[in-house]
Amino acid sequence: MATVDMEKLNKVYENGFHAVKDFTLDVADGEFVVLVGPSGSGKTTALRMVAGLEDITSGTLRIGDKVVNDETPKERDIAMVFQNYALYPHMTVAENIGFALKLRKLPKAEIAAKVKETGEILGLTEWLDRKPSQLSGGQRQRVAMGRAIVRSPSVFLMDEPLSNLDAKLRVQMRAEVQRIQRRIGVATLYVTHDQVEAMTMGDRVAVLRSGQLEQVDHPQVLYDHPDNVFVAAFIGSPAMNLYESTMSDDAHTVKVGSQTLPLPDDVFAARPGLLRYGGKKVVLGVRPEHLPAAHDGSTGPTLVGNVDLVEALGSELVVHFTIDAPRVTPEGASTDDEDATAKAGEGVARVAPDTKAKVGERITFEVKTEGMQFFDMETDKAIWD
Amino acid sequence: MNRNRTGWHKVINGVNISGLFVVLFIVLPLYWLIITSFRNPSNLGSVQYWPNPWSGDNYAQAFKEYDFGSYFIHSVIVTLSATALVLIFGTMAGYALGRLPMRGKFTLMVTLLMISLFPEIAVIAPLYTLEKDLGWLDSYQGLIIPYTAFFLPFAIWILRNYMLGIPKEMEETSRIDGAGPIRTVWSIILPMALPGVFTAAIFTFTACWTEFLMALTFDINLKMIPVGIATFGTPNEVPFGTIFAASVVAVFPIGILVFIFRKFVISGLTSGAVKG
Numbered sequence: 001m002a003t004v005d006m007e008k009l010n011k012v013y014e015n016g017f018h019a020v021k022d023f024t025l026d027v028a029d030g031e032f033v034v035l036v037g038p039s040g041s042g043k044t045t046a047l048r049m050v051a052g053l054e055d056i057t058s059g060t061l062r063i064g065d066k067v068v069n070d071e072t073p074k075e076r077d078i079a080m081v082f083q084n085y086a087l088y089p090h091m092t093v094a095e096n097i098g099f100a101l102k103l104r105k106l107p108k109a110e111i112a113a114k115v116k117e118t119g120e121i122l123g124l125t126e127w128l129d130r131k132p133s134q135l136s137g138g139q140r141q142r143v144a145m146g147r148a149i150v151r152s153p154s155v156f157l158m159d160e161p162l163s164n165l166d167a168k169l170r171v172q173m174r175a176e177v178q179r180i181q182r183r184i185g186v187a188t189l190y191v192t193h194d195q196v197e198a199m200t201m202g203d204r205v206a207v208l209r210s211g212q213l214e215q216v217d218h219p220q221v222l223y224d225h226p227d228n229v230f231v232a233a234f235i236g237s238p239a240m241n242l243y244e245s246t247m248s249d250d251a252h253t254v255k256v257g258s259q260t261l262p263l264p265d266d267v268f269a270a271r272p273g274l275l276r277y278g279g280k281k282v283v284l285g286v287r288p289e290h291l292p293a294a295h296d297g298s299t300g301p302t303l304v305g306n307v308d309l310v311e312a313l314g315s316e317l318v319v320h321f322t323i324d325a326p327r328v329t330p331e332g333a334s335t336d337d338e339d340a341t342a343k344a345g346e347g348v349a350r351v352a353p354d355t356k357a358k359v360g361e362r363i364t365f366e367v368k369t370e371g372m373q374f375f376d377m378e379t380d381k382a383i384w385d
Numbered sequence: 386m387n388r389n390r391t392g393w394h395k396v397i398n399g400v401n402i403s404g405l406f407v408v409l410f411i412v413l414p415l416y417w418l419i420i421t422s423f424r425n426p427s428n429l430g431s432v433q434y435w436p437n438p439w440s441g442d443n444y445a446q447a448f449k450e451y452d453f454g455s456y457f458i459h460s461v462i463v464t465l466s467a468t469a470l471v472l473i474f475g476t477m478a479g480y481a482l483g484r485l486p487m488r489g490k491f492t493l494m495v496t497l498l499m500i501s502l503f504p505e506i507a508v509i510a511p512l513y514t515l516e517k518d519l520g521w522l523d524s525y526q527g528l529i530i531p532y533t534a535f536f537l538p539f540a541i542w543i544l545r546n547y548m549l550g551i552p553k554e555m556e557e558t559s560r561i562d563g564a565g566p567i568r569t570v571w572s573i574i575l576p577m578a579l580p581g582v583f584t585a586a587i588f589t590f591t592a593c594w595t596e597f598l599m600a601l602t603f604d605i606n607l608k609m610i611p612v613g614i615a616t617f618g619t620p621n622e623v624p625f626g627t628i629f630a631a632s633v634v635a636v637f638p639i640g641i642l643v644f645i646f647r648k649f650v651i652s653g654l655t656s657g658a659v660k661g
């Protein structure tokens with residue numbers, strides 16, 4: 001049981017590559033913190049620095065009250081689950097789980113008891129005598145977890161532990177991992193590139209880009225109040241619609257392409273800083289669920305788009321549309337494939353299943369003003385005060 | 386779909402048939418060797434596809450008349466010692482070259498490859514004088530040491546390729562579990578590299594067991610099997626039956642080794658093809 005305290009951690013490789021920059025993050029005892037970011041964002045490097053598998057170039061790492069910068073992984077008392085599980089193929093499940101205890105020269109009976117208990121927690125009892133090659137992907141994953149929890153470490157580190165599983169099993173194991181983490185109540189750092197995994201699992205989520213911490217907060221806060229364009233675009237699926245737009249001189253309307261949206265007072269009540277942006281360019285963000293189809297009684301601002309594609313999900317329609325405003329896509333927030341297919345001005349809306357939306361026709365959306373996000377065009381920062 | 390499938394079957398059948406030819410090419414001489422060794426030494430001139438009657442005379446002659454038993458023991462001592470040394474050094478070198486950060490790895494590997502391709506005949510004369518000066522002629526170490534030196538590079542290559550295929554997370558997990566470097570190599574890496582070790586062992590064993598040139602030059606009185614068989618008979622008489630019987634005995638250990646470890650050898654040879 002311990003806290004993890006990362007203070008201005010830096011990692012510079014011999015070739016000069018600065019992988020992690022001034023990384024500061026605290027993990028409370030028992031807390032589940034997810035590090036999320038696109039590939040190359042430094043999240044795995046940060047985790048490996050905590051594990052002691054990478055040297056810390058500068059900064060301070062504390063586990064509990066102790067500075068552990070120069071301690072070996074063993075001395076740090078951490079446990080880690082790897083993406084490829086790294087089970088010892090020549091050992092049985094029981095031997096795999098008990099290896100760390102054997103190294104600590106615990107009496108055989110005690111090892112056997114602990115292995116048995118861990119097997120019960122993870123539902124592995126009947127597989128304890130098998131070799132890893134005889135197990136399914138999900139079972140192997142659980143053995144990897146078992147090997148980590150059996151010695152009650154003070155910190156639990158996981159590096160994309162679910163990404164080798166198929167989609168259905170991954171959803172099951174998400175809940176399983178959370179259940180186990182709650183049960184053992186140990187500070188946990190969890191790395192993933194999957195923002196859905198991050199949102200569903202983390203007590204708090206830390207978003208990284210290019211080695212830098214962009215924002216860390218509770219998942220809902222990240223979703224509702226992203227600090228910058230990157231976090232706005234990265235968190236959420238389908239992603240937030242982000243358009244380059246221009247504020248009117250009196251800052252009371254915003255022009256998106258050829259369409260002008262009036263901004264009601266409640267927008268300024270929440271974001272008084274917006275008044276200073278009269279005549280300036282801003283990034284306007286609207287999440288797909290804040291773009292319902294307009295109906296007769298709609299009062300708020302509306303947006304008209306051309307329907308490109310309609311995906312019927314049963315509970316809702318996902319409408320892909322195009323408007324004539326330039327779309328903003330921060331680097332790394334989406335995959336290259338997504339970038340290549342995202343045409344200028346493309347957007348996504350989630351509308352009620354009975355909405356009449358046909359490919360090639362025009363559609364009018366109501367823009368929910370409480371869902372409107374504004375970002376500074378220069379700094380990418382959210383505009384609040 | 387269906388047509389496509391039969392097309393594939395044709396290709397596979399073609400491969401099978403050509404495989405059969407290869408097998409016949411190797412198996413027929415072996416069959417001839419074994420059959421002939423059991424025939425009566427007095428009528429070897431005639432053609433027989435099956436020994437009639439079966440006779441153990443050739444074997445008896447090899448052991449009684451020619452002291453084949455001691456050749457066999459000499460070969461066992463030299464081969465096992467050299468193989469053991471090759472494995473000890475090869476495993477350590479393979480681990481270092483495959484898994485440790487090291488300067489000049491590439492140069493070292495290329496040098497090793499060049500050494501392993503070097504013809505024995507080029508160095509046999511200087512080695513002879515060296516062994517003579519050391520007083521190693523007709524001794525076990527006179528063969529064990531040069532065999533180890535000659536067959537080590539190839540073993541290092543096999544083992545290094547195998548070590549390369551082991552994911553680095555295995556070592557990291559082991560470190561996090563609390564194992565030191567030596568414990569990690571001994572308990573985790575070595576067991577995982579066992580197929581590679583077996584492959585290297587069989588190759589080294591076979592190479593030492595069948596080596597002729599150095600055995601003839603350095604140990605003409607302390608005969609190894611190949612040299613022993615070569616000196617059977619007299620200038621006027623070649624005892625084919627005895628030679629065949631001795632050859633069967635000589636091939637036997639290799640056959641057994643390959644048969645027992647065939648799975649390992651295949652996985653050992655194909656590793657590194659996919660990863661690393």
